[in-house]
Amino acid sequence: QVRLVESGGGLVQAGGSLRLSCAASGLTFSGYDMAWFRQAPGKEREIVAAITWTGRGTKYADSVKGRFTISRDNAKNTMYLQMNSLKPDDTAVYYCNAVQGPFTIATIRPTFDSWGQGTQVTVSS
16 A cells, blocks of 8 residues: 655744755656646646656646756655745645656646645745
C-alpha cells in the first residue's frame, strides 16, 4: 500500500522560509517521478514543482520559479521542497504524489488517486 506523508508546514511571515518533506513507503520510490501540489481554500489543486526519478530534471510553476527548490533523496525515500521568499499567495495545503513522466508543468498528472493528509503552509502579510 502506497503511503505518502507530508510534513514541515507551519505559519511564517512573508519573506520567510520553510522546508517541506514527503516521506514515501509502499513503492519503489527511486522508480517514480515525483511532484508537489498545493490547494488553497476555494481553489483547485495545482502543481507546484516536479522532479524526475534521478533528481536531475526539475520543473516549476511560474508562480514559484526562483523561490522554491525541489529535491529528493532516493536513499531515504524522501522528497523535499525548500520554499524561500514566501508570499501570502503561497498559503495552501501542500501535497506530494508520484507523477507520470515525461512531464511538463502544463500536462502533469498525479499517478495515485489517494493523497496524504498534506501539510498546511500559512504565510502572513
